[in-house]
Amino acid sequence: MIMSNPDRKLQKMVIDGVEIDYTPGETIYQIADRSGKHIPTLCNDPRLEPFGGCRLCVVEVDGSSNPVASCTTKATPGMVVRTNTDCLEEYRRVLLELLVSENREIDVDTLRGYASQEFAELVDRYDARSGRFVGVRSGRSRTDDDNPFILRDYDLCISCYRCVRVCAEREGDYAISVMNRGFRTQITTEFEGLLADSACTFCGQCIQTCPTGALADRKAISAAELQGAVEKTRTVCPYCGVGCSVDILTKGDTIVGVHPAMDGPANLGALCVKGQFAFDFVQHQDRLSAPLVRGEDGELHETDWDTALDRAAAGFSDVVANHGRHSVYAVASGRAPNEAAYILQKFMRAGWGTNHIDNCSRA
């Protein structure tokens, strides 16, 4: 007799009075989330192993005396779950009031990072800026860490450890960890050093998962004062062959930052230091804005496009005429648009009949 594998069969459970199908192995949070429930969370990043630290995601389950964390609890057949009773909402509000009490209060600029508004939004949703639970603060910002990329403003930190977990689970760098315990917990590198002296590759993923802005994109926030709304444009990072999806952040005509696309099929929110931070060449003052050709004096002189292109064409033709079509070679810049890279290989292959074409950043 062929038995169906019970693990694969859809099962049923009840969330807030509605029966829902689920696949065994799914957590209550995952099921609730795809059913449109807005269970609050702070330690949760769907790309990471469930951690169960913030306890905001607690739900009531029939037969369980205390609420359970929905992010770590797997659904079981017939489970009856309530996600938003008055009692749960009260616990969540008290928790958020406690969190507000441990930190310096500031308006967190959206340029700090992709997830930087999560905490502030929840505090607003639960009206938790009550001023209760006053006491000492927990954070210790690392103002001494002057690396150019990551602001370590731990005065805002709520110890959700998403940064530590993303660094270990997604980036595999294990550059940061948790030191001390309890209220004295801090995020640290080995021996409390600077990021630049640690195993950090400045991929920026910790910034982008941080729900408070405690880790912030230093380059982006330098544009905080710039006028205008932040707009996002989805594109693909040009730096290498992986093809990470990114959202370019602009204010007016100025690129102010980059967010990794959490739904990017190749990267799921990951980037490397170049994709994340190396965007400022676009508006850099050293960037060429007119064609230059080298004169008899050996110096570069500004000229018009026709002159420049004629010079280049003559050069290429000369070499090919004397040495054959495989004597020319082109390297596309990783900083040029993808369209330009495409055109350049067309130029080499169709134009000169050679496959001598490469890109400067082959990761």
Added chain:
Amino acid sequence: MAVATDRELLERWRSEPAPLLPLLHAFHERDGFVTEDALRAISRGLRTPLADLFGTVTFYHHLAREPGGAGAARVCTGLICRLNGAVELLERMRAEGAKAMPCSGGCDDPVHVLVGDDVLVGTAAGTLERRPALLPPLNPGDSRECVFSHIRTDDRARIDVYEDTGGYEALKNAVRDLTPQQVIEIIAASGLNGRGGAGFHTGTKWKLVAEAPGEPKTIVCNADEGEPGCFKDRVVMDYDPHAVIEGMALAAYATGATRGFIYLRYEYPRALVILENAIAEARQAGYLGESVLGTGSRFEIYVRRGAGAYICGEEGALLNSLEGRHPFPRNRPPFPVTRGYENKPTVVNNVETLAAAAHIVRNGADWYQSLGIGHHAGTKIVSLSGDIQRPGNYEVPLGFPLRTLLDDWAGGARPRRAIQAVTMAGLSGGFLVGSHLDITLDEPSLRSRGLFLGAGGIMVFDDSRDMIEMAHAAMEFFVAESCGKCFPCRIGTQRLEERLAGRAGPSDLGPWLDEVNDIGRTMKAISACGLGTAAPLISESLVKYFPEQVERHVRRSRDETATLKR
């Protein structure tokens, strides 16, 4: 003797299971503190990321990170030691670098002091004396004992003496005459429940591990005994170590486990030596080793010394600590019975549970059942300390009246004093007062009142004590021991402590109570582990039973702040 090199230390431990803690201790002792170079060497040797290793080292109380720290004296400043002059003693010893440590399980003979691996008893006047650990006081009733039945025999820690009173017969009989299933059935039928705090049915736990797929299986003896006011496991290990080993070997036979760990709290250096001797004796005699009693089945026991962290008594944190990970509790389910040490089926049992199991297999389930009063099965060791005439460990039949224990067995309050309050479950059950002391000691009757016996620590405070001060000291403990994994406990313990100290919080009673109750209710309901759910029982019971003291405290704090501002 030449000092061991990094390489020698790494070679010594790298091939053993659970090598991180012993390696850290080895470097710590060799260098006098944990040096950066030591961490780099261990990181390379164990292939553990350096940042993780560094973070984990900072978690443990006793791993010093500055020169000479390893040798510094440690003075217990737990509640009971404080009542006996610990703070004064510490002040006297500070000049020589002494440090405070949380309750270190010496409450029957305070003040508990560690100097290196020496265990001493100190006084407020600054005297330090080396004397043997106290045996359990003779049981004044004629109630029959289980775990303590032979513990007062001289030299009981020696294997021949242990064998003379029937020791290891349970194991021999089991291996010869019983199937593993039958051993489990005996334990199950005896009604033995875990004695480490949670009270899970031991037979069921063993059965789950026996049936769980996955090899190798592991038996972990939880000897972390971190609960303030608990010192019962210590006396069992100091005076009857073979009972613990026999219990573990029986658990291994019943479940098919091939390796065992004793996770021993740092503060019990005497037990460390005694256990290691006893394990060597048991190996020699064939009760442990490659082929236990010639059966061809392997069972080895490794002692792993903790490094100072109450949370490492919580089984998930304990397993993480053994595995060399950051000792946060694990999310449950899955439970250790299916995914324990290295994700394989694991029994985690308390010292007392395992020692009792050896007696039960020897004497039978009915015998154990009959030790309790009425339908309650068996016995429980209670560690009694504080303002009571005869503190110490008492093995009481379950169902025993608390009053009889306090007044008849332990002699009641000191002269001209009356008992004001007692704690339950060490500090994890909050305070109990007045007519509430008319209870019997057994889980059903306690749970019906929202109480629990836990690991069985009861501290007594007489009417000379300021209960706000006691509650504050208790909350300081939880602040220091909260692991920081979950929000409600990490912040809640801190805020409760500040309010009990009068350092922060509303200056009017109503809002003060609102804050304390809101924090407590939230922590109790949604903290991730038993530390966070238990800690607020302190403030909750304080507010409930000592309303006048609380009101005075809030008023006094307000007046003091007002004076400060002026």
